[in-house]
Amino acid sequence: MLLTDPTAAQRTVSFFGGKGGVGKTTLAASYALLLAGRGHRTLVVSTDPAHSLGDVLGASLDDEPVELDGGFWACEIDGEKVARRRVEQIGEEAQEAVPREVVPAVERHLDRAAASPGTVESALVDRLTDLLDDLPARWDRIVVDSAPTGHMLRLLSLPALLTPWIEGLVRQREQARGTERMLSGLLGRRNTGPDPLLRRLHDRRTRLERTRHRLLDESVVHLVLVPERLPLAETERAAQALTDAGITLGPVAVNRVSPPDAEGLLADRARQEAQVRADIHERFGDRGTVEIPLLRGEPTTRTGLTGIAEILANAGW
Ligand SMILES: Nc1ncnc2c1ncn2[C@@H]1O[C@H](COP(=O)(O)OP(=O)(O)O)[C@@H](O)[C@H]1O
């Protein structure tokens, strides 16, 4: 059973997911423009390491949002850069906290950690959390242009995966503190002050919990596909995985549909697509589907994007 939620359209965070090249960035940008045009302060953020949001919007973007039009903001999060910055910061703190002879070993460990995929993804979640925390003070709506499916699934499930891990660390640290206190008591020393490490772990746990709830209660994922068999198979698997993770699926977007009045090669394609489109409708019709035609040129201008935004609006988005 897939989750159907009639309030999906009112959710404040919309993710666009799907295979590489199906039109996630184009649709995320178009939808964000649509929302901004309706007067919602909207941020569109790309979490795909292969960023193209800036190219589509004709702007140079980094992880600090910039206002491109009144009430329309955009940014691209570079997970590796955020991870490097965070690891550098930990390194500086470690310099003060650990004995000097241990510092080179700590630095080697941090270098390795900075490059590991887990660190990059958790840094991405961290930065995304910062942006989500600015709802509703800074933005009314956030649109996320996600990385291809596998990445997006991991990103969405990371807060849930990390929470028990952090809780384990908190418990370990609390036990260690208990032992430290007992020992200092035995040695007749005064009790030590508040534990900065424990405080940071608690903060992190609270942040992750908040993000997890936002993903479950305030977010919706729109899967994007082109009318072909392989993208449909992947979309079905993604829909199931998202539903299993408790994430709400919104209407599905079928992009680059060949025109019905085509001739030659395109007419052959249109015939093949008809069967896949019928299957998509059967599978996802209950949550709504929207079809976007194959356009003559790449929709990389504002006119192109607002054209797509109109199609979304006519479909009730
Ligand atoms: N409906 C469409 N008609 C024609 N070209 C499209 C359409 N939608 C997207 N494109 C083009 O297809 C390419 C891939 O789209 P993009 O949004 O970057 O996909 P993704 O983000 O899923 O990788 C881009 O060059 C884009 O301009």
Ligand SMILES: [Mg+2]
């Ligand atoms: Mg993209």
